[in-house]
Amino acid sequence: MQNIYGLLIDTVSIQKYIYSSNKLKENIGASFIVEDIYIGLMKKSLIEVFGRDYPLDAWYSDKNYSFQMQNNASLEFEVGYIGGGNALLFFKEEAKLKHFTRDWTRNLLVGYPGINTAMACKEYSIENDDFKKYLDAMFEMLRKNKNENLLNTVVNKMNISADCKLSDYAAEVVYHDSEGSSFISKLSKVKLEKADDSKMKIKEMCLLKESKWEFTNKINELWQKEGENYVALVHIDGNNMGTKFQECKSLKDIRKLSHDIYTITQNSFKKLINYVIEKSDMLINTNHFDDEKTRMNKDNKIPLPIRSIVIGGDDITFICNAKLGMHLAEKFIDSWISDDESYPDLSACAGIAIIKSKYPFYRAYHLCENLCSEAKKHARKNSELIPNSNWLNYYILQNATSKDIEEFKTSHFGPYLLDDKNEDCQIKKFKMGMNQFRKWPKSKMMLLKNFLQERSDVEEKLEELKIQGWELPKIEYKTNYTQKGWRNNKTPYLDMIEFIDFYPQELIDNTEEEK
Numbered sequence: 001m002q003n004i005y006g007l008l009i010d011t012v013s014i015q016k017y018i019y020s021s022n023k024l025k026e027n028i029g030a031s032f033i034v035e036d037i038y039i040g041l042m043k044k045s046l047i048e049v050f051g052r053d054y055p056l057d058a059w060y061s062d063k064n065y066s067f068q069m070q071n072n073a074s075l076e077f078e079v080g081y082i083g084g085g086n087a088l089l090f091f092k093e094e095a096k097l098k099h100f101t102r103d104w105t106r107n108l109l110v111g112y113p114g115i116n117t118a119m120a121c122k123e124y125s126i127e128n129d130d131f132k133k134y135l136d137a138m139f140e141m142l143r144k145n146k147n148e149n150l151l152n153t154v155v156n157k158m159n160i161s162a163d164c165k166l167s168d169y170a171a172e173v174v175y176h177d178s179e180g181s182s183f184i185s186k187l188s189k190v191k192l193e194k195a196d197d198s199k200m201k202i203k204e205m206c207l208l209k210e211s212k213w214e215f216t217n218k219i220n221e222l223w224q225k226e227g228e229n230y231v232a233l234v235h236i237d238g239n240n241m242g243t244k245f246q247e248c249k250s251l252k253d254i255r256k257l258s259h260d261i262y263t264i265t266q267n268s269f270k271k272l273i274n275y276v277i278e279k280s281d282m283l284i285n286t287n288h289f290d291d292e293k294t295r296m297n298k299d300n301k302i303p304l305p306i307r308s309i310v311i312g313g314d315d316i317t318f319i320c321n322a323k324l325g326m327h328l329a330e331k332f333i334d335s336w337i338s339d340d341e342s343y344p345d346l347s348a349c350a351g352i353a354i355i356k357s358k359y360p361f362y363r364a365y366h367l368c369e370n371l372c373s374e375a376k377k378h379a380r381k382n383s384e385l386i387p388n389s390n391w392l393n394y395y396i397l398q399n400a401t402s403k404d405i406e407e408f409k410t411s412h413f414g415p416y417l418l419d420d421k422n423e424d425c426q427i428k429k430f431k432m433g434m435n436q437f438r439k440w441p442k443s444k445m446m447l448l449k450n451f452l453q454e455r456s457d458v459e460e461k462l463e464e465l466k467i468q469g470w471e472l473p474k475i476e477y478k479t480n481y482t483q484k485g486w487r488n489n490k491t492p493y494l495d496m497i498e499f500i501d502f503y504p505q506e507l508i509d510n511t512e513e514e515k
Contacts, residue, residue, distance in 0.1 A: 029195035232325025238314030349375035
């Protein structure tokens, strides 16, 4: 059998492209584009090269995950896999590969400015080459090409150009929406236009096409009450997934793992949306959300208080009402790790940034990633004691500086363990503490918060509160915190007081009832 030619494509700086705008609609549209370059745009170029439409999901839908080119010498093209912002394609002829590369990159530059990609191509012998070694060599070539050939994919503005109000580029095209018409950059216009396509796609995935519920593209429609401008940005990522993919020895193994994990992620998000809809009446009646925003709009639709931004293979990022962030992160992870019995060792970590709605998205996403990374460190640190553990980390951003965030890390009691293990940082104890603090007057909680932060005469002040009838939450910790408030530079109580307004009691009670 003659050799074939592989093309490995990777999208560079995905997060920067998606989150560079502070407009939710742009972020959503950008996320859709990152997927579409491997679907719609790729299909267009393949038709140009081969004169026919190749099914790009054949590798995904074939449950045998077999390498068709291995058995069919006449096949001109096959998708190895698509996922995680990259794609592996195989061509029978090198000339066709080059033709595709020219056409696809030209369409990318014209249609989707701002997207950067890197590529690597290498000849492959189906009969003689070890696939794992071949793919490793391809990724090494890709890494070098990323470092050497990063090009500008947006036309630079001139001094006489007007500035786009949404980006740092020239206002070069007219954009029409419900607010009127304005000149913006082509980069921003394309993102905004694709947001509606994203909405349709996610509605179809969640089977909401004919439903009264809909996903919003507006950050102020997430059920926030008047004067409450906080939202939760949630990033969840599977643990040790890179290792699982590295252990794949064949294309069939990679295809199966990619298919299964992506299916698990999609199923878990659908279950999460169904859960929100199922509990909507209870949520609306809690008085924690805006009644007007939970009613039908002019299109006879009710906006959901959650909106996905990225649904990847083993990771997901969504934005929601700040009072739902931690609860929905818990629900998603619980569903994700238990969706497929053939993967009993799945685990995940979450980073939750409680931010003001006008806070820069790019910085918020990086904060989420850092919080998630801290949670993953705890998962690795405790891997022998608690294998495949799931952790959650948060930060409430109130005009904070980098220094504030670093100080928070030193005193923060989390990350929090989601598993049912008797650890002091177990999230169950965190929620029990919040519920017990709800019996305290706000003034007493603030008094406790102040002298815990000052760390001055804490033991005496705790005794004074106890005499007044306000005892610290009665929770069984391995370490005794009730006497001095602090032990080993840690206290569980500041987190509880800080987060109490962002986790309604009804949701905590509802979770315990379900268990």
